[in-house]
Structure formats: C-alpha cells, structure tokens
Amino acid sequence: MIIDSNNGMSKFFTKVYLWMFVGLLVSFGVAYYTSQSISMITFVSKSYLFIVLAELLVVIFFSFLRKKVSPGVAMILFIVYAALSGLTLSSIFIVYKIGSIGMVFLSAALMFGLLALYGFITKNDLSSFGKVLIFALFAIIIMSLINMFIGNSTFSIVISVISILVFLGLTAWDMQALKAMYNYYASDEKELNKVAIYGALDLYLDFINIFLQLLNLFGKRND
Numbered sequence: 001m002i003i004d005s006n007n008g009m010s011k012f013f014t015k016v017y018l019w020m021f022v023g024l025l026v027s028f029g030v031a032y033y034t035s036q037s038i039s040m041i042t043f044v045s046k047s048y049l050f051i052v053l054a055e056l057l058v059v060i061f062f063s064f065l066r067k068k069v070s071p072g073v074a075m076i077l078f079i080v081y082a083a084l085s086g087l088t089l090s091s092i093f094i095v096y097k098i099g100s101i102g103m104v105f106l107s108a109a110l111m112f113g114l115l116a117l118y119g120f121i122t123k124n125d126l127s128s129f130g131k132v133l134i135f136a137l138f139a140i141i142i143m144s145l146i147n148m149f150i151g152n153s154t155f156s157i158v159i160s161v162i163s164i165l166v167f168l169g170l171t172a173w174d175m176q177a178l179k180a181m182y183n184y185y186a187s188d189e190k191e192l193n194k195v196a197i198y199g200a201l202d203l204y205l206d207f208i209n210i211f212l213q214l215l216n217l218f219g220k221r222n223d
Contacts, residue, residue, distance in 0.1 A: 012182045012192055013120075019075075019200030023082040024207070030086025035093035044087050055084045062201065071193040078197050085208065092215060100220035107218075108211035115168045116203070119175030130173035136166045160213040167213070171206040174199070 034040040044051065058081045062074070069077070092101060119126065140163050147155050178199040185191040 008186060009179070009182055012196060013178070015193070015196035016178060016199045016203065019078065019197050020204050020207070023078060023200060023204045026079060026082040027086040027089055027208070030083050031089040032093055034087055034090035040087075041090070041094070044090055048088070051084055051087050055081060055088070058084065059201075062198070066198065069194070071190060071197065074194050074197040078201055081201070082204070089208075092212075092219075094222070096215060096219040096221055100218075101215065104215045104219055105211060108207060108214050111164075111168060111214075112171055112203075112207045112210055115171040116175045119172030120179060122172070122176065126173045126176050129169065130177070133166055133169045133173060136162070137170070140166060157217065160216045163213045164210055164217075167206050167209045171203065171210075174202045174206060178202075 034044060058077055062069075062077055062081075140159060143155070143159050147159060178195070181195050181199070182192065185195060
C-alpha cells in the first residue's frame with residue numbers, strides 16, 4: 001500500500017508491507033510445498049504441537065525482547081515464524097479446493113486493505129477501542145478451546161464471525177499505532193527498520209486470521 005510518495009512515511013509503510021508480503025509468500029510457499037509431500041505431511045502431523053509451541057515461543061521472544069534485538073535478528077525471527085506458520089497452514093491445501101483458497105484470499109485482502117486504509121486516515125483515536133479488541137481476542141481463544149471439546153458447528157460459525165470482526169478492528173488499530181510509531185521514531189532509521197518488521201508481523205497475523213476464518217465460513221472443501 002503506497003501512502004504518500006513525498007515523505008519518509010511512504011518509505012516506512014512500503015517496508016512494512018514489503019515484509020508482510022515476504023512473510024505471506026514464505027508461509028504459503030511452505031504450506032503448499034508441505035501439502036505436496038507425504039514425508040512433510042507426516043512430519044507436521046507428528047510434530048504439530050511442537051510446531052505450534054515453537055510459533056508461540058518466537059512471538060513471545062519477539063514481544064519481550066522487542067527493544068533489545070537488532071533489525072537483523074528481528075528479520076530472521078519473522079522469517080522463521082512465517083515458515084513455521086506455513087507448516088501449520090499446509091492443511092488448507094489438503095482440505096480446501098485451490099480455487100476456493102484463491103477467492104477467499106482475495107476477499108480477505110480486500111477487507112484487510114479497506115480497514116488498513118481506515119486505520120491510517122481516520123482522525124479518531126482507536127487506542128481505547130484496541131484495548132476492547134484485545135479482551136475480545138482472549139475471549140475468542142477461550143471460546144475456541146471450549147469448542148475443541150464440544151465440537152459444535154454453530155458455535156464454530158459464531159466464533160469465526162466474531163473473529164473476523166475483531167481482526168478487522170485490530171487491523172485498523174495496528175495501522176494507527178504504526179503511524180504513531182513512525183512519528184515517534186522518524187529520526188531513527190535503525191529503529192524504524194525494526195519497527196517495520198514488527199509492524200509487518202502484526203499485520204501479517206491480522207490478515208492470516210481474517211483469511212482463515214473466512215475460509216472456515218466460505219471455503220469449498222475437497223470431496
């Protein structure tokens with residue numbers, strides 16, 4: 001997304017979205033490759049919990065050492081996370097039709113883009129709204145865990161709809177937060193390079209979750 005061609009903010013957001021694109025490319029590339037390999041599918045099925053744990057550890061490491069890691073380390077961690085996510089995402093190429101995945105991806109991209117644009121141009125302060133969304137996100141996690149045991153399809157649909165709304169809201173919130181962070185670190189090129197990677201991760205997570213919940217609702221499964 002090109003915000004402004006005349007100042008540093010344009011270059012900053014170009015980096016953010018470039019890194020987000022790289023992350024998505026790595027994730028979907030790994031996911032597709034894994035789905036086409038019996039040995040990789042076997043590896044993922046046997047190591048699924050370990051992979052998910054590794055994803056969580058990378059995100060936690062990112063969060064707690066945010067101010068200490070160098071841009072190079074942040075870059076490596078982001079690519080590692082994207083690759084690990086690709087392993088867990090590989091099942092979508094087995095469960096859903098490839099055409100359906102493509103259509104849902106485009107729909108998610110459109111919704112994400114509109115809310116990202118809103119988050120950038122709005123004059124309203126979304127900080128308090130963001131706190132509500134974070135609590136809603138925790139509620140979604142709890143509801144999802146409960147539904148793992150009860151397996152209610154209607155409950156699953158409700159969770160997906162709420163999740164889409166929450167992550168669309170988080171997209172706008174994250175964009176506004178990134179704009180504020182650019183203004184704060186505008187004179188520190190090194191810090192801005194690191195913030196761009198962290199921002200890419202935040203937006204990557206927003207997009208992936210919107211995509212997965214839309215796929216759960218509208219994706220056409222293989223026979």
